[in-house]
Amino acid sequence: xxxxxxxxxxxxxxxxxxxxxxxxxxxxxxxxxxxxxxxxxxxxxxxxxxxxxxxxxxxxxxxxxxxxxxxxxxxxxxxxxxxxxxxxxxxxxxxxxxxxxxxxxxxxxxxxxxxxxxxxxxxxxxxxxxxxxxxxxxxxxxxxxxxxxxxxxxxxxxxxxxxxxxxxxxxxxxxxxxxxxxxxxxxxxxxxxxxxxxxxxxxxxxxxxxxxxxxxxxxxxxxxxxxxxxxxxxxxxxxxxxxxxxxxxxxxxxxxxxxxxxxxxxxxxxxxxxxxxxxxxxxxxxxxxxxxxxxxxxxxxxxxxxxxxxxxxxxxxxxxxxxxxxxxxxxxxxxxxxxxxxxxxxxxxxxxxxxxxxxxxxxxxxxxxxxxxxxxxxxxxxxxxxxxxxxxxxxxxxxxxxx
Amino acid sequence: xxxxxxxxxxxxxxxxxxxxxxxxxxxxxxxxxxxxxxxxxxxxxxxxxxxxxxxxxxxxxxxxx
Numbered sequence: 482x483x484x485x486x487x488x489x490x491x492x493x494x495x496x497x498x499x500x501x502x503x504x505x506x507x508x509x510x511x512x513x514x515x516x517x518x519x520x521x522x523x524x525x526x527x528x529x530x531x532x533x534x535x536x537x538x539x540x541x542x543x544x545x546x547x548x549x550x551x552x553x554x555x556x557x558x559x560x561x562x563x564x565x566x567x568x569x570x571x572x573x574x575x576x577x578x579x580x581x582x583x584x585x586x587x588x589x590x591x592x593x594x595x596x597x598x599x600x601x602x603x604x605x606x607x608x609x610x611x612x613x614x615x616x617x618x619x620x621x622x623x624x625x626x627x628x629x630x631x632x633x634x635x636x637x638x639x640x641x642x643x644x645x646x647x648x649x650x651x652x653x654x655x656x657x658x659x660x661x662x663x664x665x666x667x668x669x670x671x672x673x674x675x676x677x678x679x680x681x682x683x684x685x686x687x688x689x690x691x692x693x694x695x696x697x698x699x700x701x702x703x704x705x706x707x708x709x710x711x712x713x714x715x716x717x718x719x720x721x722x723x724x725x726x727x728x729x730x731x732x733x734x735x736x737x738x739x740x741x742x743x744x745x746x747x748x749x750x751x752x753x754x755x756x757x758x759x760x761x762x763x764x765x766x767x768x769x770x771x772x773x774x775x776x777x778x779x780x781x782x783x784x785x786x787x788x789x790x791x792x793x794x795x796x797x798x799x800x801x802x803x804x805x806x807x808x809x810x811x812x813x814x815x816x817x818x819x820x821x822x823x824x825x826x827x828x829x830x831x832x833x834x835x836x837x838x839x840x841x842x843x844x845x846x847x848x849x850x851x852x853x854x855x856x857x858x859x860x861x862x863x864x865x866x867x868x869x870x871x872x873x874x875x876x877x878x879x880x881x882x883x884x
Numbered sequence: 885x886x887x888x889x890x891x892x893x894x895x896x897x898x899x900x901x902x903x904x905x906x907x908x909x910x911x912x913x914x915x916x917x918x919x920x921x922x923x924x925x926x927x928x929x930x931x932x933x934x935x936x937x938x939x940x941x942x943x944x945x946x947x948x949x
Contacts, residue, residue, distance in 0.1 A: 588913035593898050756902075760938070818937040826940055830895040835914070 494519040497532050499556070499770065499793060505867040512798035513810065521782040527556050530791035531784060536802035536822075538782045539794050542773060543826040549773035549792060550576050551829060555869060556772045556791045570718040571711075573829065580828060586700050586707075587715070587832055590640075590693055596835040599636060603840055606635050607847040615851065621858050624739075624848075625876040629731035632844050633724045636836070641678075641716055642685065642692025650677070655724065674720075678713045693719075719833070726768050727837050729872020730823075731844045733766035734759065736873050737812060738849070739857045744814050749853040752846060758814035759842050764821035765812045767797035770869040771825060796822045797871065854881045886947040887932050889918040893943035900944055904931035916943070 487501045493511050498504060504511060512534045515522050522532040533539050542549055551574055553560055572583035589595060610631055614622050622628070634655050635648070643651050654674035670676055682694055689695040697712045738745040748755055771794040775786045786792065800821045803809040807818070824831035831837070857863060858879040866874050887907065889900075896914040900907070906928055909917045924932045924946075936944040 585913060588896070592912060592914040593901055593910055817934065820938060820940045820942070822940050824897065824940075827895060830897060835898055 494522045495524070496526070497522045497524045497530075498526050499532070499795075499869065500867050502867055505865045505871065508795075508797070508871065509801060509810075512795065512801060516798070516802065521784045523784070527558055527791055528560070528789070529787075530556055530793060531781070531786060532793045532795060533782060534795060534798040534802075535782065536799040536805045539796065539799040539822070540826050542781060542792055543771075543794055543822075543829070545779075546577055546828065548775060548777045548779035548786075550776040551580075551773060552576065553774055554772050556793060560774060560789060570714060570721075572832075573718060573722060577828065582702060584828075584832065586697070586702065590696060591832050591835055593835045596839050599640065599836070600839055600843060602639055603632070603636055603843045604847060607632060607844055608851075611847060611851040620880050620882065622878055622880065623876055624735045624878050625728070625732040625873045628848070629735065629844065629876075630724075630728040632731060632840055633727035633837075636840055637719060637723055640693045641681070641719075642690050642694055643681065647677075655720065658721070674717070675713055678716050679709060682709050682712055722831075723833050723836070725866075725870050725872070727833075727840050729768035729866065729870055730763060730766065730837060730841050732873040732876055733768065733871075734762040734841060734845050735848060735878075736857070736863065736876055737762060737766065738845075739855055739876075739878055741812070742856075744812070745849070745853070745855075747814060748845075749849050752849070754815060755846050755849075756842055757816070759838065759845060760819050760821065761812055761814055761816045762845075763823035763838075763841070764800045764806070764816070764819055765797075766872070767800050767821065767823035768870050768872045769823070769825070769831070770795040770797070770871070771829070772869065793869075794825070796825060852880055855879065885924045885929055885932060885949070886922055887918065887924050887936075888921065888945045888947065889916065890943045890945070891915070893941045895941055897940050899938040899940070900935035903938055904928070904935035907931055907935060 487498055490496050490498050490501055490503060493515060515534045520533060520535045521538060524530050533542065554573060572580050575583050610628055614627060634652055638648060638651050654677065658674065685692070685695045686698055689698065694712060694716070697707055697715060700707055738748070748758055773792045773794065775788050775790045775792060778788060779786050800806070800823065801809045805820065824834040855878045858877040862875055862877040863873055864875045866872055894916050898910060898914055900916050901910045907919055909919060911917055932946055936946045
């Protein structure tokens with residue numbers, strides 16, 4: 482299926498389109514231009530939407546749950562089925578006060594101490610992927626397709642307690658959802674992710690393990706145990722929110738290192754700097770732009786926002802605002818002051834932020850340990866995704882002989 | 885140097901816990917706990933500065949005397 486080309490954008494201040502390939506190719510330049518001439522852009526596309534690009538405006542909206550609802554978070558022509566406060570994928574689509582209850586169930590599983598326990602598994606998996614790439618003998622690898630995208634899938638499968646022998650089946654489900662929606666022909670109901678998760682939940686009910694599904698089976702909301710629908714919904718949310726985002730962050734970081742040899746050499750020489758550099762990559766290449774719907778009329782940056790207008794929250798644009806960041810347009814791998822909002826702000830702060838940071842840090846450390854030298858094989862072959870999750874979807878790299 | 889932490893602003897980004905583990909702990913839900921409010925020991929001033937400079941919610945504030 483090939484989607485029709487979207488109409489060209491006449492003016493980014495009055496007719497923006499974040500799903501257009503021109504946006505994917507040059508978003509940082511577009512944000513910088515808008516920040517100077519019109520800090521809140523408007524479009525009549527999608528039934529009416531706003532795009533603030535200043536840190537102050539993005540932060541104000543992210544903190545304001547009175548005038549903005551999360552019942553729909555992906556901008557489209559369609560404005561959401563299930564009303565807040567619960568929404569179709571709690572807690573990301575929930576509003577207060579229900580939001581806090583749904584979120585509190587999940588928070589312990591994603592705390593820094595819980596995530597630290599997953600690091601050895603993640604490191605071993607990254608290392609095994611790199612073994613495979615090195616053993617293939619090929620001097621050209623795609624770091625997005627052959628490395629970055631596998632890491633979050635495997636980590637989430639491990640968290641959910643998917644047995645290793647089901648790994649291939651699980652990856653097929655994920656591939657269908659993320660990469661080829663509607664392109665795989667008719668699928669038997671027994672061959673879907675929902676059916677698979679349902680079976681896994683029933684199996685964990687009788688034979689609990691040390692995994693997230695077993696944990697969710699022991700939790701309660703308003704004194705009642707969670708139903709399988711809520712657990713399936715939660716697993717689906719983690720898969721949809723945790724995979725292409727982390728994939729994008731890992732890919733963008735490796736792309737930066739491929740195109741900035743001085744930074745690459747410095748991190749190879751000073752591996753203890755990687756966690757600081759990772760925060761800078763998150764600032765400069767923050768993959769996620771969230772969205773809200775206006776629920777009460779409000780004015781932001783002098784713009785009157787009406788009920789049911791979309792408002793995009795481009796965290797990567799806020800991260801480049803010179804009002805908040807020194808040398809905002811430069812990537813400084815040793816930046817010590819870094820209040821970036823790659824994971825959002827306010828009550829919807831990305832619940833998987835500790836997990837994503839761990840995966841990104843481990844992925845970069847292991848890659849540099851194995852391949853300290855590499856470069857982009859074909860700049861034309863690097864393709865960035867469109868829409869609200871931004872990262873390289875193809876990243877062909879050349880490895881030196883003997884690597 | 886004094887350190888102040890606003891629990892109402894904290895959203896559990898965990899930057900302070902990662903950068904200043906001698907000053908901050910986290911609870912089971914990942915919200916920060918300031919171990920000792922008030923005067924920062926001289927040897928922890930660098931950690932305090934990192935915690936304040938990296939909090940996305942501006943929940944950690946330093947008061948320099």
